[in-house]
Amino acid sequence: MRLHRLSITAFGPFGATQEVDFDALSSAGLFLLHGPTGAGKTSVLDAVCFALYGAVPGARQSPGASLRSDHAPADLPTEVQLELTVGGRRLEVTRSPAQPRPKKRGDGFTMEKAQSRLRGYDPERGWQALSKSHQEIGEELTQLIGMSRDQFCQVVLLPQGDFARFLRADAEARGKLLGRLFDTRRFAAVEDRLAELRRSAEAKVAAADERILALAQRTAQAAGPVGAEATPITARPGEPGLAEAVLEWAAIARSTARERLDIAHGVVTAAEGRQRAARHALDAERERDRLQQRYEETRRRSAALEERRPEHDRCQEQLERARKADRVAPALDLREEAERAHRRAADDLDRARAQLPPDLADAGPDQLTELERRFRQELGGLESARRAEARSAEIDGERDRLERESRADDATVRDADAWLAGWDTVHAGLRERIATAQEAATRAEQLAGLLAPARRRLDAARRREALAAEAETAREALAEARERALGAHETWLGLRERRLRDIAAELAAGLVDGAPCTVCGSAEHPAPATEGDGHVDRATEEAALTAHRRAEEVRTRAEQALGLVRERHAAAAAEARDAEPSAAVEAEAAMEAGAGAGAGAETEAGAEFDAGAKAEAGDGAEIDAGAETAAGAGAKSHPGPSVGELRDLVERLTAEHAEAHRLAAGTHAAREALDAAEREHLQRLELRQEAERRAAARTSRREALDREQAVLRDELAVVRGESGSVAAYAERLTRRVALLAEAAEAVRAEQDADRRRKEADGRLSDAAFRAGFDTPEAAAATLLDAAAQRELQHRIDAWQAEAAAVADRRGERDAREAAEQPPAQPAAAQREFETAERLLREASSARAAAEERCAELVRLSRQAADEVRRLGPVRQEYERIARLAGLAAGTSADNERKMRLESYVLAARLEQVAAAATARLRQMSSGRYTLVHSDARTGGRRAGLGLHVVDAWTGSERDTATLSGGETFFASLALALGLADVVTEEAGGVRLDTLFIDEGFGSLDDQTLDEVLDVLDSLRERDRSVGIVSHVADLRRRIPVRLEVVKERQGSSVRHRLA
Structure with a gap:
């Protein structure tokens, strides 16, 4: 990993943007980062760590700590940008912490979230955005660097004082740091896992023992008093003899329970014999008691039967007289029915006569029938008058209907006149709408033809600007290639000249004594030329020539690439600049035909076809005149429109086209609206004409109805008389006819009912005499209904059945014999039987309990045996895991040094670190000191992570705490460098090309400082650059390349001091 550039803005003490060029600082291999205390030297390292991991090292990342500079203005955001090469990739990472920023609207501040950006450099496409996700960027950089933040801060930044503390730390503190650096969590996880397995296995063994004890307790409960005879179990869970003790105790309990069961069987057999004898005695006593009670009951029933004999005779006589009276019953029913019919007829006659006039109250049926006939004849003569009255009512209804039709037609005429009054305006508006839509359709077609060329020119303009950037990059590449080619050419010429x-020395090298010289031909070579300082041989010259030719090839390819880009740029510029005159004319015409906003847009479009943009200045200023093409010259003399101008043109044309298309889409709807309006206009005219024709016809019809109704009213006035209408008069006649008919029918019905009543009286007297009764009333008095007769018959049958049953029971011999014996004693026999039953139940219950106890003890014993068998493998597994867990945790006797597994692994890493550190410590201490790993125990603590120093002058091994301040520093520095090497190898061999050492040099004398600097300078052999962070003044003289941090009132700044 190599750092190239660092940009710090509003971070820590830096109020403005500061740039750090690590490439320039690393060129010498060793550089100094110095400045006064509090200026911000460590903040530069914090910025590097923040850019890579999003956090600063150590305690400076405490909660609530702000990374934003108090010197920065409010509108300048905090940002750190780092450019580096790692894993063969050139990357640029930019991070901003969460920070307040001024609100865009109003006063105050709002909190802005943290942001991260990662870019990668592609030689062909330049910088490319890779991600903006905090998580993705962190995972990508951690994977490429191969170290966590703690490892990076400990290995690359070498912070102030940390390695002195590491050198003098105890084993526990040293183990924590090494664990973070080498990530030995997997070994600690193994320890935890083994401990967890041990606890789990121990819990399983304890659970199995608990289950065995629970079975023992259940066995004791099942054994009851039997278990009290066995020896109690004293073993506890986890003790080896618990299972055997439980099984032995269960066997004793089962044997005792079986003995108790045999005894219970004998007791049950004796109780069953006694219960059978008591049952036989009880049955005999109950039978004798039943026969004695039966005999006594027969005697009581016989006496009661004799007492009810008079009632039996009376019932039999009453039943015989009722059966005789049944022969007279039909005549009695007929007489009663005739009487009821006569009463109903008399009531109907009285009601009918009450509705007649007083002069007809005593009239006979013939007189009433004659009056009915006369009224019916008069009612028949009113039929003609009824029809006339009905026709008059129909005429009234028709007049009302004509009046309603007249009002409806008047409303239709008024509505049609109102609609037709605005017809001309509506018709003209619809035609104008159609014309506007047709014009919009024409304008949409014109704009569509202009829009495609404008879009092509916009695309060409965008390509032109992109190609201009590519041309700039190509020009820079060509300039660099030319410089390199020129340098290679000059190098080759210089080497050739040297x-x-x-050349004489080179030829002299090939001379052989006695052989002629290839230059002078002489066989003697008295003073051959010798090689001077800086001699150049043939191979060196040819290598320079080859480098020159390669550089020329690179320059040629760069010129070709620039020419290709220029051609593409010229083509894109020509395409963006070209205008189509016909399209412009059409655009002008379309704009003039359109409305205000559309016309303005089209006019601007026509102007933009002729307008030009600024030419690409200096496109070929740095290349030969031959590279300038005719297209390029044309582009300079006639510049094309810019992307913004063409984009505005396309947007205006698109908006105009959409508006025109929207208006044109209404053509069909406008035509349909016009057709519908014209159809409605014709319908309105027809409706008004029809209404006028119907009004004329109604006038004629109304006059005819008036004449007809006048004749009918004269005719009806004669017929109705005093009645309101012919119908009322006819209704009154109809009521009179109905009353007369009803009264005549009532008189005839009353006379017929009286005749039938008299006939029924004669038949009743004859029937009573034939049945043996003196009068009909005597026969009626003895009548009984069917229910009463059945009740009398039931009493008679019951008495006779009881008499027969008593006679049968008097003949039973066993009852008579039982009555002669002493009274039975069933209660005493019952008590004896209940006692025997109780004893049998108790014996059976005791036997069942004994059987159940035996079965339960057998079942629980089997369960206990199964649990013991299952416990064997579990206990073996627990013992095996416990041994492993104790060995890994350092608590087992097998672990002689009492070292934990993680400490053992870290001890191996510490041995590697000590070996790597010793190589540099010997040089720094002039071969005196060597760092060694010690696994000795101290102070009763576990062994494994001790660190001692061996003094070659005295031959003694002593603790690192005995070193002096300067010795401690260079021992700590050697340890840090050795740890960096080991961690780098552990991280997959990631190269760490940049290293920082923060403070500690002030404790060294001049000789030791020189030796330390020699060691640090030797790191350049591995292409490393080392930055020393210190304010020691002597280092400024010894290290020429420096980065100075200057503390100022407005915030710190950095200054590069290069050799």
Whole structure:
């Protein structure tokens, strides 16, 4: 990695933009970064770190710390830009931290987010943007550099005092730093993983022991009193004998439970025999008690039956008389029906006579029928008058309809007159709309023809500007190639001239004693020429000639590339400059035909076809006159329009074309609107004419109806009389006819009902006599309905059935024999049986509990045995993992030095660092000191990361804390350089071409300072450049190339001091 250029703006103490040219500073290999305390020397390194990683080193990146300079004006943003080469790629990274900026509107500030930009340099296309993402840029740079920010700050920047602390640090602090630099997190992760596996395996073993103990507790609960006889389990979880103790205790509990089960079987057998005997005795007592109760019940039922005998006889007699009266019932029903019919007929007659006039209240049916006939004849004579009255009503309705039609036609005529009054204006407006749309369509076609050439000229102008930039780049490349070719030519000529001056020495080198000289021919060579200082041989001259020819080829290719770019630029300029006169004329015509804004745009377009832009000045000023083409000369004499002018033209033409196209799109709609308006105009005229014709016809019809209605009214006035209408008069006659007919029918119905009632009375008397009753009333008194007769029959049948049942039970012999025995005692037998049942249940429950206890103990014992078998592999795995975890953590007896795995790896890295540092420390200390790694334990701590120094003068090995201040500095510097080499190799061999060392040189004497500077200067052999950050005055004399940081009131600035 090599740094080229650093730009710092409003960063730290720098209030303005400062540029640092690392290429110029690195040319000497060693340069000094100096300045007064607080000027900002370290801030330059902070800017490098911020550009690469987006953060500054160490505590300067504390929360709340601002990177913005207090000296900078409010409108100047903080920004750091670094150009570097890393991984074979030329990159430029620009970063800005989060910072306040003035609001664009109003007063105050707003917080602007942090920004990052990454660009890459392509020799053919120049700088190309790669990314603006913080994350992408950070990942890309970290991958290319191969180091984290901590590693970079420790290896490349070599910060103030850190390596002195590292040299004297204890093993723990040294381990933390080495862990960050060499990223040994994977080894620490291995330790953590092994510890986690150990804890997991230990938890599994403990869980298995807990399950075995839980099974033991459940076994004890299942064993009950049996378990109390066994020896209790005293082993705890994790103890080796726990599983065997549980299994032994379970075996004893199972044996005891089986003995208890055998005893329970014998008790159940005895209880079952006693229960069977008690059951037989109870059944016998219950049967004797049942027979005695049955005998007593039969005796009670016989006495009750004799008591109900009189009631049985009465019911039988009442049922016989009711069955005789049933023969008279039809006659009774007929008499009652005739009586009811007569009453209804008399009521109807009374109501009918009440509606008749008083003179007809006593009239007979014949008189009433005669009056009805006369009224019906009069009602039939009113039919003609009804039709006349109905026709008069129809005429009234027709007159109303004619009046409504008249009003509707009047409204139609008024509406048509109002619409037709504005017809001329509407018609003219629609025709004008069609004409405007047609003109817009013509203008759109014209503008479409102008738009395509304008767009082509805009594209050509853009190519012209891009090619102008390429031409500038090509001119610079040609100038550089010419300079190189000229330098190579001069170098070759100089070497050739020097070789020709010393050609005699070159020829003399080929002389052989006795052989003739190729120049003079003499075989004697008394004083052959010798080579002087700076002699040039043939190979050197030919190498310079080859370099000159290659440079000439590069120059020729650069001239060809510039010529090609110029030709393309001239073609693009000609295409952008060319105007089409016909198109311009059409544009002028279209603009004159259009409205105000469109006409102005077209006029400007025509002007821009003839206008010119500024020519590309100096396109061929740096090349030969032969490179100037005729097209280039034409471009200078007739410059074309600029991109902005052509873009404005295209935008105006596009807007005009869109507006014209929009207006033209309304042509069809305007024509349809005109056709619709013309159709409506004809319809309005027709409607008005039809309304006028209907009005004339209605007048004639209305006069005819008036004449017809006058005749009908005279005729109806004679017929209606006092009635309001013929219909009212006819309705009154109809009511009279209906009343007379109803009254005559009621008289006839009453007379017929009275006759049928008398006939029913005679039939009833004959039926009662034949049934054996003196009067019909006596027969009616003995009648019973079907339900009452069924109830009497049910009582009789029940008494007879009870008598038969009692007679049957009196003949039972076993009941009589049981009655002669002493009274039964079923309660005592029941108590005896219940006692036997209870004893049997208790014995059965005890046996079931014993069986269940045995089964449960067997099941739990099997589970415990299974758990013990499963625990074996788990315990073996735990012991294996525990040994590994103890070995990696340094707590195992197998780990003699008690070193953790990460410390062991870091110790190997520390050995490499000590070896690399010793190579430089010996030179700095004149071969006296050597750094060695020590794995000895100190103060009861773990071993592994000790660092000692071996003194060659005394032969002793001692702690680095015993070194003096100057010795500590150059030992720390050697350690830092050695660590940088090892970290570089660890990062994949990334070259670190730029290195900074911050302070510490003030503690060295002159001799040691010279030796240290010699070591640093030797780094140039590996093409490294070293920057020393110090304010020691003596270094300014020793190091000619310097970057000075000057502290000023308005902010610090940098100055380059080059040799």
